Amino acid sequence: MPNRASAVALLLALIIVGVAAPPVFTWAVLDATFPGSAHDRCDTRGACWLFVAERLPQFLYGYYPAPERWRIQAIAAVVAVWCAMLLLPAFRRRLDLAIGAICAGLAAGYLLAAGGMLGLPKVETNLWGGLFVTLMLSATAMVTSFPAGVALALARHGRNPMLRALAGAFVEIIRGVPLLAILFLAVVLIPLFIPAEGGIGLFARVVVGLCLYASAYMAEAIRGSLQSIPPGQFDAAAALGLRYWPAMRLVILPQAMRRAVPNIINTFIQILKDSTLVLIVGVFDLLGMVNLAVSDPKWMANSTEGFVFAGLVFFALCFTMSRLSLRVERLLSRGEGRAP
């Protein structure tokens, strides 16, 4: 009887929640030591949020020198203002402005964070870390993967056999191996293959690896929607006398990109989540900093608090994006139904 089975399952679920929730709540809130409370040391009963508070600068900025952290805060403030501006009616539909702002913002962010000009002291990339590096790495991979993905998708979709084969091989190889293999490849092989004065920094090599990875997945997300464009659209564009590039720019790509938006956002989520793998090759992003902090014998007992913090940050970022993707999908399905 399905209804009886469902009722039993519901009862089980309620029992599990009822058993698990009170101790978790007691640990995280009632017995916990919060920063600013009367105690300045944690007891062993509840969660020790003092630990997270004490390590928060490292979780956010890594070993970025404290007197220079205002630069990262400035970047964050500009990004926040820019995001808020995109919500204004005047800027709502200006995709060109948004893309331009992202590229300019990212480049400015790198220059400001690295320093070494305009009287700013230079901050080596091996001092970068924490949430700042997570966001920097994933934003770079997302921004680069977009044009690269469009180019690869067009190459694979086009008629030129050489380009098709090259793009196809690139995408399939990258998608067929783990990201970790690509990161090892980038970290170990780039110094062997590319001459550079004094070598290329680890951070830069990791960025290259991550961008290669992101481009292949982005290409596949875009190619899927390119294939869903009915052939009639190509014929209609040709009948209007449009050559290949104008037809692509004016007729095909606008439709394809619109349909690709949910997939693109899902790829963004994947990039953000997978950017954590850089800790295995020695770049300390948010997860890397948390992992490092809890391996300190002084805080070993507080690993749970550290991971809870990291998990909540990642969840907040990814969940927001996945809701956005759902909303766009719903918006698009409404738009598709309308007559032109």
Place this chain on the structure above:
Amino acid sequence: MRPPGRRALPIQLLIYLAVAAIAVAVALYAIDVMRSRGIQAGFGFLKNTAGFEIGFKLIAFDSTNSYGRAFVVALLNTLLVSGLSIVLGTAIGLVVAVARLAPIPAIRAVGTLYVEALRNTPLLFQLLAVYAFSLAVLPPPRDSIAVGAIALLNNRGIFLPSGAMTPRAALAAIALVLWLAGCWWLGRRQPMRRPAGALVASVGVALAVTALGLMDWVVPKVLGFNVAGGIALVPELAVLVFALSLYSAAFIAETFRSGFLAVPPGQWHAAFALGLDRAAAIRGVVLPQALRACVPALASQYINVIKASSLAAAVGFPDLMQVFGKTTLNQTGQAVEVIVLTMAVYLCISMAIAGAVQGYERRVARER
């Protein structure tokens, strides 16, 4: 729609030449660098003595064995982790998918909570958190937790009873295989009725129980500061399989769910009109169609599990990525060969699965 034709031909030729020139220049430079660093080329190193131990192995290995054997050991470990995670992940995924489709909102909510929580945090985060948590919570071997008097749980891993084959157990196992093969062969022509099916199942279960019972079992015991006897699953393996199967289950659940939703509602109505109850409708009508619809997506999830098993390198479990991509690469310095070999293995597995799915889809398309 044609890409630019004649006009662009010389330009294209130039681009090809430029690409080829860059490739040749990079290759020449790399050969030069490797020669100057005294790095040997070729796969000859596979025959050299590895000189390291591997903590977990399915076949015999010690430090006097070659890199080639280390490669096989590591590959088997990768396949073991992926296989276990795929089986467990599919089972959990199916349960979660059913929960997500349940008629009671509270159960649906639990399913949704599971999927959203696991899909929206990085796998590496889950892996490291579970690893740190289990090391913090599990007792030392002296205070092992006994699980049902046959298995032990402590911070050195999970200790399961080990079973050695005896001649009589082997006989029972062969009988089981023959029985199943014979039944399959007989039932090929026409589907079996209920009593016959029950007979097949009960004789099969009886044979399986006999075979297991006749095996030579050794139950792990706490002996001073250590555990003696049984199979030890190192904590890294247990944690890896645990995290990997829970994470992939969230994606597999969504695959199953969309497969179920892809079955037209008319199929349900038709099944009910034939007098089938809900369970029979699912088993006989909906599930076969849903499974067929989600085979390609399921296969790509399995490929993801195999690729994600390389995160073993983060907890130090000796899988292919750890043993080859890290240890062997550092020892031999033959970066190009090691990375090419490692990538080739993953690529071959991915392409084999993708090829099998393509074959399956073609067959299904022909049958329609």
